[in-house]
Amino acid sequence: MSNLKPDELSRINYTPPEEDWMAVPVQMRKGMYCHGASENSLTTVGFPNPRKWSSADTDWKLPDNWQEIVLKGMAERLEKYRSFHIFMDICVRCGACADKCHFFLGTGDPKNMPVLRAELLRSVYRREFTTAGKILGKLSGSRQLTEDVLKEWWYYFFQCTECRRCSVFCPYGIDTAEITMIARELLNLLGLNIEWIAGPVANCYMKGNHLGLEPHTITSSIDFLLDEIEEVTGVKIEPTFNRKGAEILFVTPSGDLFADPGTYTCMGYLMLFHQLGLDYTWSTYASEGGNFGSFTSNEMGKRLNSKIYAEAKRLGVKWILGGECGHMWRVLNQYMDTWNGPADFLQVPVSPITGTVFENAASTKMVHISEFTADLLKHNKIEIDPSRNDHYKVTYHDSCNPSRGMGLLEEPRYIIKKVCNNFFEMPENTIREKTFCCGSGSGLNASEDMELRLRGGFPRANAVKHVHDKHGVNMLSCICAIDRAALTTLMDYWVPGVKVIGVTELLANAMKMKGENDRETDLRGEPLSGAQDGEEKEDSEDA
Amino acid sequence: MRSISCEGKSIELDEDGYLTNLNDWSEALAKMLASEDSLELTEAHWEVINFLRSYYQQYQIAPMIKILVKEIKKTMGADKGNTKYLYQLFPDGPAKQACRYAGLPKPTGCV
Numbered sequence: 001m002s003n004l005k006p007d008e009l010s011r012i013n014y015t016p017p018e019e020d021w022m023a024v025p026v027q028m029r030k031g032m033y034c035h036g037a038s039e040n041s042l043t044t045v046g047f048p049n050p051r052k053w054s055s056a057d058t059d060w061k062l063p064d065n066w067q068e069i070v071l072k073g074m075a076e077r078l079e080k081y082r083s084f085h086i087f088m089d090i091c092v093r094c095g096a097c098a099d100k101c102h103f104f105l106g107t108g109d110p111k112n113m114p115v116l117r118a119e120l121l122r123s124v125y126r127r128e129f130t131t132a133g134k135i136l137g138k139l140s141g142s143r144q145l146t147e148d149v150l151k152e153w154w155y156y157f158f159q160c161t162e163c164r165r166c167s168v169f170c171p172y173g174i175d176t177a178e179i180t181m182i183a184r185e186l187l188n189l190l191g192l193n194i195e196w197i198a199g200p201v202a203n204c205y206m207k208g209n210h211l212g213l214e215p216h217t218i219t220s221s222i223d224f225l226l227d228e229i230e231e232v233t234g235v236k237i238e239p240t241f242n243r244k245g246a247e248i249l250f251v252t253p254s255g256d257l258f259a260d261p262g263t264y265t266c267m268g269y270l271m272l273f274h275q276l277g278l279d280y281t282w283s284t285y286a287s288e289g290g291n292f293g294s295f296t297s298n299e300m301g302k303r304l305n306s307k308i309y310a311e312a313k314r315l316g317v318k319w320i321l322g323g324e325c326g327h328m329w330r331v332l333n334q335y336m337d338t339w340n341g342p343a344d345f346l347q348v349p350v351s352p353i354t355g356t357v358f359e360n361a362a363s364t365k366m367v368h369i370s371e372f373t374a375d376l377l378k379h380n381k382i383e384i385d386p387s388r389n390d391h392y393k394v395t396y397h398d399s400c401n402p403s404r405g406m407g408l409l410e411e412p413r414y415i416i417k418k419v420c421n422n423f424f425e426m427p428e429n430t431i432r433e434k435t436f437c438c439g440s441g442s443g444l445n446a447s448e449d450m451e452l453r454l455r456g457g458f459p460r461a462n463a464v465k466h467v468h469d470k471h472g473v474n475m476l477s478c479i480c481a482i483d484r485a486a487l488t489t490l491m492d493y494w495v496p497g498v499k500v501i502g503v504t505e506l507l508a509n510a511m512k513m514k515g516e517n518d519r520e521t522d523l524r525g526e527p528l529s530g531a532q533d534g535e536e537k538e539d540s541e542d543a
Numbered sequence: 544m545r546s547i548s549c550e551g552k553s554i555e556l557d558e559d560g561y562l563t564n565l566n567d568w569s570e571a572l573a574k575m576l577a578s579e580d581s582l583e584l585t586e587a588h589w590e591v592i593n594f595l596r597s598y599y600q601q602y603q604i605a606p607m608i609k610i611l612v613k614e615i616k617k618t619m620g621a622d623k624g625n626t627k628y629l630y631q632l633f634p635d636g637p638a639k640q641a642c643r644y645a646g647l648p649k650p651t652g653c654v
Contacts, residue, residue, distance in 0.1 A: 035559075038557070052544065054544055196651060213604060224609070228609075448558070
C-alpha cells in the first residue's frame with residue numbers, strides 16, 4: 001500500500017511543465033513501475049536478451065545493436081499491421097483523448113495523455129519512416145531513438161493498461177491499446193518486459209496457467225472449494241476433469257482457483273453447473289482463460305492461446321464456455337479465431353438447457369458465462385431468491401475488455417437485477433463503454449507499482465465512492481479476475497467498506513439448489529440477514 | 544536483487560526479498576529474514592512456516608489463505624483458525640511475509 005494517505009494522493013497537479021515535452025527527460029519514480037523481467041522467465045519461453053538486470057539500475061544491459069533491432073522490428077510491424085501504420089499517421093493531436101485516461105487523471109503527468117503516450121513512439125516513427133521527418137527533423141515533431149527515449153517508452157507503455165477508454169473518444173478511432181501492444185512488442189525484442197507479466201507467461205507456457213498450478217493442485221483446490229460449498233449449502237458436487245466426450249469444456253482464469261474473492265466466483269460456477277446437470281468438464285491442461293502472453297507479443301499470445309482449441313479437440317467437446325475474465329475476452333473475441341482457428345471441429349454453441357443458439361459465437365465457438373447465464377434466467381431455468389443478497393447494495397464495474405472489447409454490457413446487468421434487490425449504477429460517464437479501468441490491468445497488478453495502481457484506479461474509486469455515499473453501496477461487482485484482486489486493494493484504500501464480488505457469486509447466493517439446506521449464510525459465510533459491511537480486514541488480502 | 548550471507552554462504556534474493564533459488568532455504572535463513580523485520584520466530588510462527596513448506600513440496604505453490612486458515616484451525620484450534628491470528632503473527636500478511644520466510648516464491652497472475 002502506498003505510504004501516502006488518500007487525501008495526499010488525491011491532490012493532483014495538472015499544470016504541465018513549461019518546456020517542450022521532448023526536453024523533459026523521463027524520471028523513473030519508485031512505486032510507479034514494476035520489476036524487470038527475470039532471466040529465468042525470459043529464457044523459459046525463448047524471449048530475447050535474458051540476463052540479470054534491474055529496472056532500477058542505469059545499465060539495462062542492452063545488446064550493442066539495440067537500435068537496429070528496434071527499428072527493424074518497427075519496420076516489420078509497419079508492414080505487417082496496417083492498423084499500426086495508420087495509427088502512426090492519422091492522429092491530428094486534437095487532444096480529445098487527453099483527459100480520458102485514468103492514469104492521466106490520477107497522475108497529472110502529461111505523458112500519460114494517450115496522445116502524448118503515442119507520440120513517444122510516433123516521434124521516432126516520423127524520424128525514421130517518413131520523408132518529412134527525415135528532412136525537417138525536430139520541426140516535424142520527430143526525434144532520434146536514444147537510450148533515454150527507450151526508457152521513456154518502457155516507463156510509460158507500462159503505465160498504460162490497454163483499457164481503450166481513450167479510443168472511445170478518438171474521432172479517428174485510433175486504438176491506443178494497439179499502439180501500446182506494439183510498443184511492448186518492440187521493448188520485448190530487447191528483453192525489456194516486466195516480471196509480473198513474464199513470470200505468468202513462463203508459468204503458463206510450462207504448466208498451462210499463470211499461477212503455475214499443476215494438475216493435482218488444480219483438483220485439490222477445487223476439492224477444497226467443493227467442501228466449502230457443502231458447508232454452506234449441504235449440496236455435494238462432483239465435477240469432472242479432462243473428461244473425453246463431455247459436451248462443453250469450461251475455461252476460466254486460474255486466479256479464480258486461488259485468490260479471494262475470485263474463489264467465491266469459482267464456487268458459483270461449480271454450483272450453477274451442478275444445478276443444471278450440465279455435461280461439462282474442467283481441464284487441467286487448458287487451465288488458464290487469461291493470456292498474459294498478449295501483453296508481451298502477438299506471437300506469444302497466440303502460443304499460449306493455442307491450448308484451448310487443442311484441448312477442446314482432444315476431448316471432443318462440442319463447444320467452449322468461458323468464465324469471468326477481462327483481457328481473456330479481448331483475446332477470445334478478437335484474436336483467437338484468426339490466431340488458432342478456424343475451430344471447425346467444434347459446433348456452433350447451443351445451450352443444452354434452453355436451446356438458444358449463440359450465433360454471436362458461431363465462429364469462435366466460445367460463449368461467455370454471462371451470456372450463458374442471462375439466457376438461463378430469461379427462460380426461467382433457475383429458481384432465484386434475490387432476498388439472499390439483501391445484505392448487499394450492489395454496483396457494477398464494467399470490466400474494460402468485455403465492455404469495450406466485445407460489447408458485453410447488458411447481460412451482466414440483466415443477471416444482477418434478477419438476483420439482487422439493491423442495484424445502483426455509477427454515473428453515466430464512468431460505466432458501459434466509458435467505464436474507468438481498475439488501474440491494474442494488462443499485467444500491471446504487481447505490488448511494487450502500488451502508487452501507480454492506486455492513482456490509476458482513482459477515477460474508478462471516485463465513482464464508487466459516489467454511490468457508496470449516496471446509496472450506501474457496499475459491494476462492487478465485476479466480471480474479471482484482475483478486477484476482483486485489484487479492486488479489492490483499491491477499495492480498501494479509497495472507499496473502505498466496499499467489497500468486491502463476481503457476478504456468478506451473486507447468482508450462486510440467490511440460486512435455489514436441489515437438496516439444499518436452509519441457507520443461513522452466503523458463500524463467504526456472512527449471515528444472510530444483518531450482515532456487516534465488512535469494515536474489518538477479511539480473508540481477501542492480496543497475495 | 545541483493546544477496547545476504549547466511550552460515551557462510553551467500554544467498555541471492557529477488558527484488559521483493561524472496562529466495563531466487565528455493566534450495567538455498569534453511570531454518571537459520573528464515574530466522575535471519577525475520578530478524579531483519581525485527582521479528583522473532585516463535586513456535587506459532589514455525590507451525591505456519593512448516594505447513595507452508597510441506598504444502599509447497601506437495602503442490603508447488605503457496606496455499607490459498609483459506610486453506611492455511613483451515614489447516615491452522617485443525618491443528619491449533621478454532622480460536623487461532625482465522626486471518627486475524629495470522630496477521631498478528633505476520634503483520635505484513637501471511638501470504639507475503641510467511642511465504643518469504645518459508646522460502647516460497649510469490650504467487651503471480653490475476654491474484
